[in-house]
Amino acid sequence: MEKIIVQGGARLRGRVKVHGAKNAVLPLIAASILASRGNIKILDVPMLEDVKTITQLLRRLGVFTELGDDQVTINAEKLNLTEAPYELVRKMRASFIVMGPLLARKKHARIPLPGGCAIGTRPIDLHLKGLEALGVKFEMGQGYVEGHVPDRLRGTRIYLDFPSVGATQNIMMAATLAQGRTVIENAACEPEIIDLANFLNAMGAKVRGAGTDEIRIDGVDFLRGTEYTVIPDRIEAGTYMVAAAITRGEVFVEGAISDHLGPLTAKMREMGVHVLEGENGIHVRAEGELKPADVKTLPYPGFPTDMQSQIMALLLTAKGTSLLTETVFENRFMHVEEFKRMGAAIKIDGRTAIIEGGRPLSGAQVKATDLRAGASLILAGLVAGGVTEVTELHHVDRGYVDIVGKLRALGAVIERVAVDENKDSAVHQHSYA
Numbered sequence: 314m315e316k317i318i319v320q321g322g323a324r325l326r327g328r329v330k331v332h333g334a335k336n337a338v339l340p341l342i343a344a345s346i347l348a349s350r351g352n353i354k355i356l357d358v359p360m361l362e363d364v365k366t367i368t369q370l371l372r373r374l375g376v377f378t379e380l381g382d383d384q385v386t387i388n389a390e391k392l393n394l395t396e397a398p399y400e401l402v403r404k405m406r407a408s409f410i411v412m413g414p415l416l417a418r419k420k421h422a423r424i425p426l427p428g429g430c431a432i433g434t435r436p437i438d439l440h441l442k443g444l445e446a447l448g449v450k451f452e453m454g455q456g457y458v459e460g461h462v463p464d465r466l467r468g469t470r471i472y473l474d475f476p477s478v479g480a481t482q483n484i485m486m487a488a489t490l491a492q493g494r495t496v497i498e499n500a501a502c503e504p505e506i507i508d509l510a511n512f513l514n515a516m517g518a519k520v521r522g523a524g525t526d527e528i529r530i531d532g533v534d535f536l537r538g539t540e541y542t543v544i545p546d547r548i549e550a551g552t553y554m555v556a557a558a559i560t561r562g563e564v565f566v567e568g569a570i571s572d573h574l575g576p577l578t579a580k581m582r583e584m585g586v587h588v589l590e591g592e593n594g595i596h597v598r599a600e601g602e603l604k605p606a607d608v609k610t611l612p613y614p615g616f617p618t619d620m621q622s623q624i625m626a627l628l629l630t631a632k633g634t635s636l637l638t639e640t641v642f643e644n645r646f647m648h649v650e651e652f653k654r655m656g657a658a659i660k661i662d663g664r665t666a667i668i669e670g671g672r673p674l675s676g677a678q679v680k681a682t683d684l685r686a687g688a689s690l691i692l693a694g695l696v697a698g699g700v701t702e703v704t705e706l707h708h709v710d711r712g713y714v715d716i717v718g719k720l721r722a723l724g725a726v727i728e729r730v731a732v733d734e735n736k737d738s739a740v741h742q743h744s745y746a
Protein backbone atom coordinates (compact mmCIF):
# COMPACT_ATOMS: atom_id res chain seq x y z
CA MET A 314 0.00 0.00 0.00
CA GLU A 315 1.08 3.56 -0.60
CA LYS A 316 -0.02 6.93 0.70
CA ILE A 317 0.43 10.56 -0.24
CA ILE A 318 1.70 12.83 2.51
CA VAL A 319 1.08 16.58 2.17
CA GLN A 320 2.41 19.28 4.43
CA GLY A 321 0.05 22.24 4.16
CA GLY A 322 1.00 25.86 3.79
CA ALA A 323 3.03 26.27 0.58
CA ARG A 324 1.74 28.75 -2.01
CA LEU A 325 1.98 27.15 -5.43
CA ARG A 326 3.83 28.98 -8.19
CA GLY A 327 4.96 28.12 -11.70
CA ARG A 328 3.75 26.18 -14.69
CA VAL A 329 2.09 22.80 -14.98
CA LYS A 330 1.36 20.93 -18.20
CA VAL A 331 -1.91 19.07 -18.65
CA HIS A 332 -1.94 15.52 -20.03
CA GLY A 333 -4.38 14.11 -22.60
CA ALA A 334 -7.92 13.55 -21.35
CA LYS A 335 -8.74 10.25 -19.68
CA ASN A 336 -12.44 10.55 -20.53
CA ALA A 337 -11.65 11.27 -24.17
CA VAL A 338 -9.00 8.62 -24.72
CA LEU A 339 -11.01 5.69 -23.28
CA PRO A 340 -13.79 5.95 -25.90
CA LEU A 341 -11.16 6.53 -28.64
CA ILE A 342 -9.44 3.28 -27.70
CA ALA A 343 -12.81 1.48 -27.64
CA ALA A 344 -13.74 3.00 -31.01
CA SER A 345 -10.51 1.61 -32.51
CA ILE A 346 -12.25 -1.78 -32.50
CA LEU A 347 -14.34 -0.42 -35.40
CA ALA A 348 -11.34 -0.18 -37.76
CA SER A 349 -11.26 -3.35 -39.85
CA ARG A 350 -8.32 -2.03 -41.90
CA GLY A 351 -5.03 -0.40 -40.93
CA ASN A 352 -3.32 0.87 -37.80
CA ILE A 353 -4.63 3.43 -35.35
CA LYS A 354 -2.12 5.62 -33.55
CA ILE A 355 -3.39 7.82 -30.71
CA LEU A 356 -1.03 10.52 -29.42
CA ASP A 357 -0.87 12.44 -26.09
CA VAL A 358 -2.25 9.41 -24.29
CA PRO A 359 -2.09 9.73 -20.49
CA MET A 360 -0.47 6.59 -19.06
CA LEU A 361 -3.16 5.96 -16.44
CA GLU A 362 -4.42 2.75 -14.86
CA ASP A 363 -7.70 3.13 -16.81
CA VAL A 364 -5.78 3.31 -20.11
CA LYS A 365 -3.88 0.16 -19.20
CA THR A 366 -7.16 -1.57 -18.31
CA ILE A 367 -8.92 -0.77 -21.58
CA THR A 368 -5.92 -1.73 -23.72
CA GLN A 369 -5.71 -5.01 -21.78
CA LEU A 370 -9.39 -5.54 -22.52
CA LEU A 371 -8.83 -4.99 -26.25
CA ARG A 372 -5.95 -7.46 -26.18
CA ARG A 373 -8.26 -10.06 -24.64
CA LEU A 374 -10.55 -9.58 -27.66
CA GLY A 375 -7.73 -10.39 -30.07
CA VAL A 376 -6.84 -6.77 -30.89
CA PHE A 377 -3.16 -5.79 -31.18
CA THR A 378 -2.31 -2.92 -28.82
CA GLU A 379 1.04 -1.40 -27.96
CA LEU A 380 1.48 1.29 -25.33
CA GLY A 381 4.48 3.52 -26.02
CA ASP A 382 5.72 6.90 -24.87
CA ASP A 383 2.44 8.82 -24.40
CA GLN A 384 0.95 6.96 -27.35
CA VAL A 385 -0.92 3.81 -28.20
CA THR A 386 -0.91 1.82 -31.43
CA ILE A 387 -3.88 -0.42 -32.17
CA ASN A 388 -4.69 -2.84 -34.95
CA ALA A 389 -8.14 -4.42 -34.77
CA GLU A 390 -8.04 -6.34 -38.06
CA LYS A 391 -7.84 -9.65 -36.16
CA LEU A 392 -10.59 -8.88 -33.64
CA ASN A 393 -12.03 -12.34 -32.98
CA LEU A 394 -13.58 -12.43 -29.50
CA THR A 395 -16.65 -10.60 -28.28
CA GLU A 396 -16.75 -11.34 -24.56
CA ALA A 397 -15.26 -8.91 -22.03
CA PRO A 398 -13.79 -10.50 -18.88
CA TYR A 399 -15.32 -9.58 -15.51
CA GLU A 400 -11.98 -8.89 -13.81
CA LEU A 401 -11.32 -5.99 -16.21
CA VAL A 402 -14.87 -4.56 -16.37
CA ARG A 403 -15.15 -4.49 -12.58
CA LYS A 404 -11.97 -2.40 -12.42
CA MET A 405 -13.37 0.20 -14.75
CA ARG A 406 -17.02 0.87 -15.49
CA ALA A 407 -16.14 2.69 -18.71
CA SER A 408 -15.24 -0.73 -20.20
CA PHE A 409 -18.92 -0.94 -21.18
CA ILE A 410 -18.23 1.39 -24.12
CA VAL A 411 -16.81 -1.54 -26.07
CA MET A 412 -20.43 -2.76 -26.39
CA GLY A 413 -21.35 -0.49 -29.34
CA PRO A 414 -18.17 -1.14 -31.37
CA LEU A 415 -18.33 -4.94 -30.83
CA LEU A 416 -21.95 -5.10 -31.96
CA ALA A 417 -21.15 -3.01 -35.02
CA ARG A 418 -18.09 -5.05 -36.01
CA LYS A 419 -19.10 -8.58 -34.90
CA LYS A 420 -22.88 -8.44 -34.36
CA HIS A 421 -22.33 -9.90 -30.88
CA ALA A 422 -21.05 -8.79 -27.48
CA ARG A 423 -21.19 -10.29 -23.99
CA ILE A 424 -20.15 -7.90 -21.25
CA PRO A 425 -20.49 -8.10 -17.46
CA LEU A 426 -23.04 -5.65 -16.07
CA PRO A 427 -20.77 -2.85 -14.87
CA GLY A 428 -22.75 -2.32 -11.64
CA GLY A 429 -22.53 0.73 -9.43
CA CYS A 430 -19.53 2.44 -7.99
CA ALA A 431 -18.58 4.81 -5.22
CA ILE A 432 -20.52 7.70 -6.78
CA GLY A 433 -23.88 6.00 -7.38
CA THR A 434 -25.81 3.20 -9.06
CA ARG A 435 -24.89 4.14 -12.66
CA PRO A 436 -27.44 2.17 -14.70
CA ILE A 437 -27.00 1.38 -18.42
CA ASP A 438 -30.65 1.48 -19.51
CA LEU A 439 -30.08 4.37 -21.93
CA HIS A 440 -27.21 2.52 -23.66
CA LEU A 441 -29.42 -0.54 -24.10
CA LYS A 442 -32.49 1.39 -25.23
CA GLY A 443 -30.51 3.24 -27.88
CA LEU A 444 -28.78 0.11 -29.17
CA GLU A 445 -32.08 -1.80 -29.22
CA ALA A 446 -33.55 0.93 -31.42
CA LEU A 447 -30.70 0.23 -33.87
CA GLY A 448 -31.71 -3.44 -34.03
CA VAL A 449 -29.82 -5.15 -31.17
CA LYS A 450 -31.51 -7.87 -29.09
CA PHE A 451 -30.34 -8.08 -25.47
CA GLU A 452 -30.49 -10.83 -22.88
CA MET A 453 -29.38 -10.67 -19.26
CA GLY A 454 -28.09 -13.55 -17.17
CA GLN A 455 -25.31 -14.59 -14.80
CA GLY A 456 -24.34 -10.98 -14.29
CA TYR A 457 -23.77 -10.43 -18.01
CA VAL A 458 -25.56 -8.51 -20.70
CA GLU A 459 -25.41 -10.22 -24.06
CA GLY A 460 -26.37 -8.46 -27.27
CA HIS A 461 -26.66 -9.78 -30.79
CA VAL A 462 -27.76 -8.31 -34.10
CA PRO A 463 -30.09 -10.80 -35.84
CA ASP A 464 -30.19 -8.90 -39.12
CA ARG A 465 -28.11 -5.74 -39.38
CA LEU A 466 -27.93 -2.42 -37.53
CA ARG A 467 -30.28 0.13 -39.06
CA GLY A 468 -30.19 3.87 -38.46
CA THR A 469 -33.13 5.47 -36.67
CA ARG A 470 -34.09 8.45 -34.43
CA ILE A 471 -33.15 7.95 -30.79
CA TYR A 472 -34.21 10.32 -28.02
CA LEU A 473 -32.15 10.07 -24.82
CA ASP A 474 -34.15 10.75 -21.64
CA PHE A 475 -30.94 12.16 -20.16
CA PRO A 476 -27.86 13.32 -22.11
CA SER A 477 -25.70 10.42 -20.90
CA VAL A 478 -22.09 10.67 -22.05
CA GLY A 479 -21.51 6.91 -22.22
CA ALA A 480 -24.84 6.15 -23.92
CA THR A 481 -24.23 8.86 -26.54
CA GLN A 482 -20.79 7.36 -27.21
CA ASN A 483 -21.99 3.76 -27.44
CA ILE A 484 -24.83 4.67 -29.82
CA MET A 485 -22.59 6.93 -31.94
CA MET A 486 -20.00 4.19 -32.37
CA ALA A 487 -22.54 1.49 -33.24
CA ALA A 488 -24.30 3.82 -35.70
CA THR A 489 -21.13 4.48 -37.74
CA LEU A 490 -21.50 1.04 -39.37
CA ALA A 491 -25.33 0.90 -39.41
CA GLN A 492 -27.37 1.08 -42.58
CA GLY A 493 -28.70 4.60 -43.15
CA ARG A 494 -28.97 7.61 -40.86
CA THR A 495 -29.11 7.66 -37.06
CA VAL A 496 -30.14 10.82 -35.24
CA ILE A 497 -29.44 11.07 -31.51
CA GLU A 498 -31.65 13.68 -29.85
CA ASN A 499 -30.85 15.14 -26.44
CA ALA A 500 -27.31 13.85 -26.96
CA ALA A 501 -24.50 14.68 -24.52
CA CYS A 502 -22.51 17.75 -25.66
CA GLU A 503 -19.25 17.23 -23.72
CA PRO A 504 -15.92 18.05 -25.43
CA GLU A 505 -15.11 14.32 -25.17
CA ILE A 506 -18.10 13.63 -27.46
CA ILE A 507 -16.72 16.07 -30.05
CA ASP A 508 -13.32 14.40 -29.77
CA LEU A 509 -14.87 10.99 -30.40
CA ALA A 510 -16.79 12.33 -33.42
CA ASN A 511 -13.59 13.86 -34.86
CA PHE A 512 -11.74 10.58 -34.32
CA LEU A 513 -14.51 8.52 -35.95
CA ASN A 514 -14.58 10.93 -38.91
CA ALA A 515 -10.81 10.60 -39.26
CA MET A 516 -11.44 6.84 -39.53
CA GLY A 517 -13.91 7.43 -42.36
CA ALA A 518 -17.20 7.80 -40.46
CA LYS A 519 -19.84 10.43 -41.19
CA VAL A 520 -20.76 12.05 -37.89
CA ARG A 521 -22.21 15.57 -37.80
CA GLY A 522 -23.51 17.81 -35.03
CA ALA A 523 -21.35 16.55 -32.15
CA GLY A 524 -21.19 19.25 -29.48
CA THR A 525 -24.87 20.07 -30.03
CA ASP A 526 -27.80 18.09 -28.61
CA GLU A 527 -28.55 16.51 -32.01
CA ILE A 528 -25.96 14.22 -33.55
CA ARG A 529 -26.49 12.73 -37.02
CA ILE A 530 -24.55 9.69 -38.15
CA ASP A 531 -24.69 8.31 -41.68
CA GLY A 532 -23.53 4.71 -41.70
CA VAL A 533 -20.56 3.63 -43.85
CA ASP A 534 -19.36 0.15 -44.89
CA PHE A 535 -16.08 0.10 -42.97
CA LEU A 536 -13.70 2.24 -40.92
CA ARG A 537 -9.92 2.38 -41.30
CA GLY A 538 -6.84 3.29 -39.28
CA THR A 539 -5.75 6.86 -38.59
CA GLU A 540 -3.43 8.95 -36.42
CA TYR A 541 -5.08 11.22 -33.86
CA THR A 542 -4.10 13.44 -30.92
CA VAL A 543 -6.41 13.37 -27.91
CA ILE A 544 -7.67 16.64 -26.36
CA PRO A 545 -6.15 17.95 -23.10
CA ASP A 546 -7.83 16.85 -19.87
CA ARG A 547 -10.20 19.60 -18.73
CA ILE A 548 -10.70 17.96 -15.33
CA GLU A 549 -6.99 17.61 -14.67
CA ALA A 550 -6.59 21.25 -15.79
CA GLY A 551 -9.43 22.32 -13.47
CA THR A 552 -7.83 20.46 -10.58
CA TYR A 553 -4.56 22.44 -10.99
CA MET A 554 -6.55 25.69 -11.37
CA VAL A 555 -8.09 24.96 -7.99
CA ALA A 556 -4.67 24.01 -6.57
CA ALA A 557 -3.40 27.48 -7.52
CA ALA A 558 -6.44 29.24 -6.02
CA ILE A 559 -6.69 27.21 -2.83
CA THR A 560 -3.07 27.97 -1.90
CA ARG A 561 -3.52 31.63 -2.94
CA GLY A 562 -0.76 31.04 -5.43
CA GLU A 563 -0.11 31.81 -9.09
CA VAL A 564 0.03 29.05 -11.70
CA PHE A 565 -0.07 28.79 -15.50
CA VAL A 566 -1.96 25.65 -16.51
CA GLU A 567 -0.41 24.86 -19.87
CA GLY A 568 -2.63 23.19 -22.45
CA ALA A 569 -5.91 23.98 -20.66
CA ILE A 570 -8.56 24.92 -23.23
CA SER A 571 -10.61 27.82 -21.87
CA ASP A 572 -13.68 26.93 -23.96
CA HIS A 573 -13.86 23.59 -22.11
CA LEU A 574 -13.59 25.21 -18.69
CA GLY A 575 -16.20 27.99 -18.90
CA PRO A 576 -18.35 27.09 -15.87
CA LEU A 577 -15.34 26.53 -13.59
CA THR A 578 -13.69 29.77 -14.70
CA ALA A 579 -16.96 31.68 -14.10
CA LYS A 580 -17.35 30.28 -10.57
CA MET A 581 -13.71 30.91 -9.67
CA ARG A 582 -14.04 34.52 -10.86
CA GLU A 583 -17.26 34.90 -8.85
CA MET A 584 -15.22 33.83 -5.81
CA GLY A 585 -12.60 36.48 -6.50
CA VAL A 586 -9.93 34.38 -8.22
CA HIS A 587 -8.08 36.02 -11.14
CA VAL A 588 -8.36 33.78 -14.18
CA LEU A 589 -6.71 34.87 -17.41
CA GLU A 590 -7.49 32.78 -20.47
CA GLY A 591 -4.72 32.53 -23.05
CA GLU A 592 -4.20 30.64 -26.28
CA ASN A 593 -1.84 28.07 -24.77
CA GLY A 594 -3.37 27.75 -21.35
CA ILE A 595 -4.97 29.44 -18.37
CA HIS A 596 -3.27 31.64 -15.80
CA VAL A 597 -4.72 31.53 -12.27
CA ARG A 598 -3.85 33.82 -9.35
CA ALA A 599 -5.53 34.26 -6.00
CA GLU A 600 -4.78 36.17 -2.85
CA GLY A 601 -6.47 36.99 0.45
CA GLU A 602 -10.11 36.25 1.19
CA LEU A 603 -12.29 34.51 -1.37
CA LYS A 604 -16.08 34.86 -1.54
CA PRO A 605 -18.51 31.93 -1.14
CA ALA A 606 -20.52 30.80 -4.16
CA ASP A 607 -23.39 28.49 -5.04
CA VAL A 608 -22.60 25.75 -7.54
CA LYS A 609 -24.83 23.16 -9.23
CA THR A 610 -23.43 20.30 -11.30
CA LEU A 611 -25.10 19.69 -14.66
CA PRO A 612 -24.38 18.00 -17.98
CA TYR A 613 -22.07 20.05 -20.23
CA PRO A 614 -22.01 23.03 -20.67
CA GLY A 615 -23.03 23.13 -16.99
CA PHE A 616 -20.60 22.80 -14.10
CA PRO A 617 -18.92 19.35 -14.34
CA THR A 618 -19.67 16.78 -11.65
CA ASP A 619 -16.03 15.66 -12.03
CA MET A 620 -14.98 19.05 -10.54
CA GLN A 621 -17.54 18.99 -7.72
CA SER A 622 -15.28 17.74 -4.93
CA GLN A 623 -12.39 20.00 -5.99
CA ILE A 624 -14.57 23.15 -5.96
CA MET A 625 -15.87 21.99 -2.57
CA ALA A 626 -12.28 22.05 -1.29
CA LEU A 627 -11.92 25.61 -2.58
CA LEU A 628 -15.28 26.71 -1.09
CA LEU A 629 -14.06 25.44 2.29
CA THR A 630 -11.49 28.23 2.19
CA ALA A 631 -14.03 30.99 1.36
CA LYS A 632 -15.58 32.65 4.40
CA GLY A 633 -19.39 32.30 4.49
CA THR A 634 -22.04 29.83 3.33
CA SER A 635 -21.87 28.11 -0.06
CA LEU A 636 -24.44 25.70 -1.45
CA LEU A 637 -23.13 22.93 -3.69
CA THR A 638 -25.78 20.82 -5.45
CA GLU A 639 -24.98 17.55 -7.23
CA THR A 640 -27.59 16.71 -9.88
CA VAL A 641 -25.69 14.31 -12.15
CA PHE A 642 -24.86 11.44 -9.77
CA GLU A 643 -27.08 10.31 -6.93
CA ASN A 644 -24.36 9.71 -4.34
CA ARG A 645 -21.28 11.79 -5.03
CA PHE A 646 -20.69 13.27 -1.58
CA MET A 647 -18.53 10.52 -0.07
CA HIS A 648 -15.65 12.96 0.31
CA VAL A 649 -17.68 15.11 2.73
CA GLU A 650 -17.03 12.75 5.65
CA GLU A 651 -13.32 12.85 4.84
CA PHE A 652 -13.32 16.67 4.66
CA LYS A 653 -15.05 16.68 8.05
CA ARG A 654 -12.12 14.72 9.47
CA MET A 655 -10.03 17.72 8.47
CA GLY A 656 -12.30 20.11 10.42
CA ALA A 657 -14.65 21.13 7.59
CA ALA A 658 -18.18 22.29 8.47
CA ILE A 659 -20.45 20.70 5.85
CA LYS A 660 -24.04 19.48 6.13
CA ILE A 661 -25.82 17.42 3.51
CA ASP A 662 -29.46 18.13 2.75
CA GLY A 663 -30.62 15.79 -0.01
CA ARG A 664 -28.58 16.60 -3.11
CA THR A 665 -27.11 19.79 -1.62
CA ALA A 666 -24.05 20.27 0.55
CA ILE A 667 -24.20 23.32 2.78
CA ILE A 668 -20.65 24.50 3.33
CA GLU A 669 -19.64 26.88 6.10
CA GLY A 670 -16.34 28.04 4.69
CA GLY A 671 -13.46 29.91 6.20
CA ARG A 672 -12.70 27.63 9.15
CA PRO A 673 -9.11 26.49 9.32
CA LEU A 674 -8.56 22.94 8.09
CA SER A 675 -6.26 20.61 9.95
CA GLY A 676 -4.22 17.76 8.54
CA ALA A 677 -5.66 14.28 9.08
CA GLN A 678 -5.51 10.71 7.83
CA VAL A 679 -8.10 10.47 5.08
CA LYS A 680 -8.99 8.08 2.27
CA ALA A 681 -9.79 8.69 -1.37
CA THR A 682 -13.35 7.46 -1.92
CA ASP A 683 -13.21 7.99 -5.71
CA LEU A 684 -10.63 9.54 -8.00
CA ARG A 685 -11.81 13.16 -7.85
CA ALA A 686 -12.42 12.84 -4.10
CA GLY A 687 -8.80 11.74 -3.79
CA ALA A 688 -7.60 14.78 -5.71
CA SER A 689 -9.73 17.11 -3.61
CA LEU A 690 -8.36 15.70 -0.35
CA ILE A 691 -4.87 16.41 -1.65
CA LEU A 692 -6.02 19.96 -2.49
CA ALA A 693 -7.41 20.42 1.03
CA GLY A 694 -4.16 19.02 2.40
CA LEU A 695 -2.23 21.78 0.59
CA VAL A 696 -3.84 24.39 2.88
CA ALA A 697 -4.52 22.37 6.04
CA GLY A 698 -2.42 23.01 9.11
CA GLY A 699 0.07 20.17 9.60
CA VAL A 700 0.22 16.92 7.72
CA THR A 701 -2.49 15.18 5.67
CA GLU A 702 -2.14 11.56 4.64
CA VAL A 703 -4.27 10.28 1.78
CA THR A 704 -4.72 6.53 1.23
CA GLU A 705 -6.65 4.37 -1.32
CA LEU A 706 -4.49 5.82 -4.06
CA HIS A 707 -5.67 3.33 -6.71
CA HIS A 708 -8.58 5.72 -7.23
CA VAL A 709 -6.27 8.68 -7.86
CA ASP A 710 -4.10 6.60 -10.22
CA ARG A 711 -7.15 6.00 -12.45
CA GLY A 712 -7.26 9.66 -13.39
CA TYR A 713 -4.08 11.65 -12.63
CA VAL A 714 -0.63 11.20 -14.13
CA ASP A 715 2.06 11.96 -11.51
CA ILE A 716 -0.03 14.35 -9.40
CA VAL A 717 2.66 14.31 -6.72
CA GLY A 718 5.48 15.25 -9.14
CA LYS A 719 3.40 17.99 -10.75
CA LEU A 720 2.39 19.57 -7.43
CA ARG A 721 5.91 19.28 -6.06
CA ALA A 722 7.27 21.10 -9.14
CA LEU A 723 4.87 23.94 -8.22
CA GLY A 724 6.34 24.13 -4.70
CA ALA A 725 4.02 21.81 -2.75
CA VAL A 726 5.55 19.84 0.10
CA ILE A 727 4.23 16.44 -0.89
CA GLU A 728 5.48 12.91 -1.28
CA ARG A 729 4.23 9.44 -2.07
CA VAL A 730 5.51 6.69 0.17
CA ALA A 731 5.10 2.97 0.57
CA VAL A 732 3.36 2.00 3.78
CA ASP A 733 4.52 -0.69 6.12
CA GLU A 734 1.01 -2.14 6.53
CA ASN A 735 1.60 -3.74 9.96
CA LYS A 736 3.07 -0.59 11.39
CA ASP A 737 0.49 1.62 9.68
CA SER A 738 -2.50 -0.34 10.92
CA ALA A 739 -1.13 0.05 14.45
CA VAL A 740 -0.98 3.82 13.93
CA HIS A 741 -4.55 3.85 12.60
CA GLN A 742 -5.89 1.75 15.47
CA HIS A 743 -4.35 4.13 17.93
CA SER A 744 -5.47 7.38 16.32
CA TYR A 745 -9.00 6.21 15.39
CA ALA A 746 -9.80 4.77 18.81
Ligand SMILES: CC(=O)N[C@H]1[C@@H](OP(=O)(O)OP(=O)(O)OC[C@H]2O[C@@H](n3ccc(=O)[nH]c3=O)[C@H](O)[C@@H]2O)O[C@H](CO)[C@@H](O)[C@@H]1O
Nearest residue numbers: 336407435436437438439440477478479480618619641642
Ligand atom coordinates in the same frame (compact mmCIF):
# COMPACT_ATOMS: atom_id res chain seq x y z
C1 LIG B 1 -15.27 7.54 -18.60
C2 LIG B 1 -16.09 8.77 -18.60
O1 LIG B 1 -16.16 9.47 -19.59
N1 LIG B 1 -16.71 9.04 -17.47
C3 LIG B 1 -17.49 10.27 -17.38
C4 LIG B 1 -18.87 10.00 -17.94
O2 LIG B 1 -19.44 8.92 -17.22
P1 LIG B 1 -20.75 8.20 -17.76
O3 LIG B 1 -20.70 8.11 -19.23
O4 LIG B 1 -20.93 6.97 -16.97
O5 LIG B 1 -21.84 9.28 -17.30
P2 LIG B 1 -23.31 9.46 -17.84
O6 LIG B 1 -23.41 10.80 -18.48
O7 LIG B 1 -23.72 8.27 -18.61
O8 LIG B 1 -24.12 9.45 -16.48
C5 LIG B 1 -24.76 10.59 -15.97
C6 LIG B 1 -26.01 10.18 -15.20
O9 LIG B 1 -26.88 9.46 -16.06
C7 LIG B 1 -27.28 8.25 -15.46
N2 LIG B 1 -27.46 7.22 -16.51
C8 LIG B 1 -26.47 6.99 -17.40
C9 LIG B 1 -26.61 6.01 -18.36
C10 LIG B 1 -27.79 5.27 -18.39
O10 LIG B 1 -27.98 4.36 -19.22
N3 LIG B 1 -28.76 5.51 -17.48
C11 LIG B 1 -28.63 6.48 -16.53
O11 LIG B 1 -29.53 6.68 -15.71
C12 LIG B 1 -26.11 7.91 -14.54
O12 LIG B 1 -26.51 7.04 -13.52
C13 LIG B 1 -25.72 9.26 -14.01
O13 LIG B 1 -26.54 9.62 -12.93
O14 LIG B 1 -19.66 11.18 -17.80
C14 LIG B 1 -19.86 11.59 -16.43
C15 LIG B 1 -20.79 12.79 -16.43
O15 LIG B 1 -20.17 13.88 -17.00
C16 LIG B 1 -18.52 11.87 -15.78
O16 LIG B 1 -18.72 12.12 -14.41
C17 LIG B 1 -17.58 10.69 -15.92
O17 LIG B 1 -16.29 11.06 -15.50
Ligand SMILES: C=C(OP(=O)(O)O)C(=O)O
Nearest residue numbers: 336406407619684685712
Ligand atom coordinates in the same frame (compact mmCIF):
# COMPACT_ATOMS: atom_id res chain seq x y z
C1 LIG C 1 -16.25 9.47 -12.51
C2 LIG C 1 -15.18 9.51 -13.29
O1 LIG C 1 -14.79 8.51 -14.12
P1 LIG C 1 -15.52 7.12 -14.42
O2 LIG C 1 -16.76 7.42 -15.19
O3 LIG C 1 -14.53 6.39 -15.24
O4 LIG C 1 -15.82 6.48 -13.08
C3 LIG C 1 -14.27 10.69 -13.34
O5 LIG C 1 -13.44 10.74 -14.26
O6 LIG C 1 -14.37 11.55 -12.44
